[in-house]
Amino acid sequence: MRGVTTQSDDYGRHNLFEDSGYHDAVDGGTALSEPEDRLGYDEGRTPQWHGGLSFGLLIMRLVLGGTLGAHGLQKVFGLWGGPGISEFSRILGDQGYTSQLTVLSWVGGVTEIAGGALLIFGLFTPAAAAALLSVTANAVYLKYQAGFFLGSGGGFEYHLVLGGIALALLFTGPGGISIDTNTPWRHRPVPFGIVGLILAAGAVVAVTFLFRR
Template sequence: MAAFGLLIIRLVIGLTFVGHGAQKLFGWFGGTGPSETGKWLESIGIRPAGTIWAVIAGVFELVGGLLFTVGWLTWLGAALIIVIMIDAIITVHGKNGYWAQNGGFEYNLVLIAVVLGVAFIGPGQYALFQP
């Protein structure tokens, strides 16, 4: 049952990050694409070249999510996700305190804990590639 639990965690979190990456990179799933995401990043002080940072974030989310989902190089997928979540805490949520209801970093920290935990445990037997 532990392997099935790890699969559920990998699918939900990994595919969510794939979706977020696709929003930034391609404008899919209601996303704004790299140009508009870049403008938003610049509006919150991430300069210069917000579009470049939007593409980098999108690649980290898409690739990290894919690796995490399939359970191949799970540690690398987790690391890419963790970098994005730390960045979100530093640039957006940290100033709002802990609780998500106040725009805080609670959810980001939960995601970091989950992907880090899976990276330490391993992807489970239902991974595309076994370590």
Template structure:
């Protein structure tokens, strides 16, 4: 026996009143019956048209119910694009055995999708190095270089300390400060006391700073100026080029010390030094070359003013 359909004409009075209020577009009398009917229409860009469908419960959910402008359609990556201008779009492949033409169309679609779905990387500023060069790691491995420079500073600086102590204190069978002054006066130097003080400070102070690796460019410049004056003094004793260390006027030792002082000045003291945090410790630049030139100029001026004479007498064009 079939159930008797319910009589839809029989409705309670509150239900009939609610539907009547909805159909006429008027708000309900109490916010407790339908609270959404009392809320303002936030975010609407246009008023609902008469054709707008209002839900039964009074709560709008779709763009048409809210009266919003849907705006232009934005294609997605999976949506095929129309490249012919006819409004027709290619259907995506449906089987795994797509033909070569279908594969080419898929690649073209992927390229077209990339053009609006992704942002290409910005180009480098003119003159700026490429990103690969900027990110290239710097090789800071120096092997035994720093240790080798430390040994070189010990040998050169220690040699100058040795000769400085001979002149200052008389140690190691040295002449002492008075003996150094008399030796300078007998060798043709003017202002012998000043000369003795200058050579002692240059050898002892410059040698100690070289060993420590402290203010290395100035220390190397100081010992270089001192040893160049010593080279000129001994070379000028006898006409001709005197290099052998076995003769009193030989400049073999002075030449070696001058060369090593230049090497330290141009290479820096290395990381085994008190200057390890300075730029000139491992990467000296134009400043070291400037100090080299100033040291040579200081040696020439000092020798010319305090001694005079020509140390190159008898050597080729300097006769």
């Protein structure tokens, strides 16, 4: 009869919720009442395991941290055919920077190496993501006049994608496969993400005004 709910219907919906991967059963299998708990926290504020989400965030961290970390090693040590500090300083001069080019080269390269390594391990994730966001945002600022697509003019699409990953990680946190698992920024990523976003924007402004006189 229409409008009548049977016990079998309730049982089916309950199993469907459990099978979704976003349910932690406690107290004999009853669903948790707090929405936050359904996203992966028990009453003791301990992050719970959600394999798909944690693995997806790990992939994002490895891609971003590995890519920019490798670019940092190219800039600082000249690995894999990279420019090294001297040549990178010259490149920065060609891009419009006029002050303390060697210092800026070291800052940029070390930021990519350190931020990339921290992100790979999931350690101090908000700081690492904010640092890499500032690097990629600055690259987008330098290249936006060349257009969106890479092509022969060197557009900003590549750096925009990397910056988007960094921005996302600021607000998602590192996931369960990380050293940061039991940290405040894993429990409450949004406030730390907002702070990281502000710091990243400040870093871009500071680099622009200090090194592009």
